[in-house]
Amino acid sequence: MEFLSFLVDGLLMGFVYGVAAIGMSLIWGVMKVINLSHNVLIVYSMFGVYLLFNTLEMNPYLAILLMAIVGLLMGILIYTVALHRVIDAPQLSTLLATFSVSMIMTGVATALWTNSPRNVDFSLGSISLGPITLPGTRVVAALVAVLAAAGLFLFLYRTRPGRYIRAVANNRMAAEMVGVPSNQILALSFGLGAMVAAISGGLIATFFPFNVLSGMNYQLKSFVVCVLGGLGNPFGALVGGLILGALEGVIPIFIETSWVPVFEFGLFVVIIIFRPSGLLGAKQ
């Protein structure tokens, strides 16, 4: 029974990891860029939710909605300023460009908010399902994560800009030839990736304490999830998130919690060595 409740708890967390990783996977799929500014997008959203909740007493989920829009705009801005110029350069350039964004924004965040830990003091009580008792914020977070993922898929598969994004991901040159405005589409894709990262950051803030540097940890988890699900395959990222969440939930039953990262990153390295296209396989 203990096993079951750990597993369910881990799976709920897995949805949130999955959403964070979808953002990274989408950006990789469309423009072959590993977004190393993922961490600050998560952290800024955490602090946004924290500040809106504490100063304006706004409902955290409304705050997350606002931060999602902010994330979208931040993503478009980051793409325009830092990435557009080097989008066709070797990967060293794009890695370093997004990393420099992360450095700049982390520096600003540290100056504004210091390193001290924060938490959003918000509770939805707990929900009992038979023998399992779960904190309400976790359950709602998983639901919001699923909604966000579903929304993104609807956007990608049911709207014109979504179709453009898939076209650019498939073959940018060919898409340009048939009149897809590829620059705007690249910026939009980066913005969408940033938006889902922001949503996951806001969700995590509703139940875990965090500080300015917390984003790094979740960024690393996003890498693991992306590689589990196959880089560039957003649906795989969601499944990868569930696998990671389940592992995180279950491993501590058998071994001390501090060993969890060793397994996570060990697994990550093993998968990237033997199956770089991911367990589920990338789309191309």
Next chain:
Amino acid sequence: MKNWQKHLGLLLPVLIIVGIAVGVKLTGKPATREAFFTVLKAIALASSLNMILGYTGYVSFAHIIFFGLGGYVGFYLVSAQGWSLWLAMLAGGAAAGVLAFLLGKAILHLRGAYFALATIGVNAAMQAFVTNFEPFGGPIGMNLNFQVYQQYGGAAQALETAFYVLAGIALISVIVSYLIRTSKFGLGLLAIREDEDAAEVMGVVAPNAKTWAYVISAILPGIIGPLFFFKNGNIEPHDAFPLQSSIELIVMVMLGGYGTVLGPILGATAYQRMRGYLLTSPIFKDIQLSVAGVLLLLIVLFVPAGVVGWLRNRFPILRRVLQ
């Protein structure tokens, strides 16, 4: 040295390092010496990173693990097994070399971003592992018994010796870097950087060349690790594997000019001095990370070849001196 004109490129790198050592000797102030200790360490580490990043074109976000692992192995041998520092440094270098060999065999077949991602994973896994590894002190790390310094003429003398030893290692790193750059082996690496498939067609055995470049680039940090933590007197997982430092090394290499011998030296010196200035300046001390980030972004966007690369392109006449 009949063909000394051929080796003009080695002149500036050697002069800079000898200049730092002599300059510190002349001023004789411990504070200056400590400031330049970090500069020399950065020069040696950046030069070694440049061998894999600059010559071979593989972006490693985990270069610091060789420094950390070497440091841990050497520190363990000195503090728990009573080895002499010099042997421990060699052991640290050997451990780092072996790790690089195994890692190289495993992940160097990955190209571009996949390799970069794998190194991030390796860095995180390594740090997490050492944090849990009890013989190395787990999360608390290890401390050095103060008595140990007696063998090296007391703590003050040991600090001074460490500086000159480091200067020697830095000198060796830049000479090795130069020798690789000018050798046929180095030419093979540069070919891999430009186009790996074409290089293989032209007869470069890419997997071997990459692995050996990786091993050589790992040994130097592995040697410096024990020296650094011996001087510090303690070692902790957080200090030994800071992801941040791997990135700072990349910034240094990019700033000076990747793929050149002189570039990492200039980049490391400039970056460390700038960082020292920013940390003490009241205006910038809170946002020194942002300033470094802006600097990196500007280089990546507008001067991707770095200072030395830019000078070489702009003034071809200097190419002989600026290797």
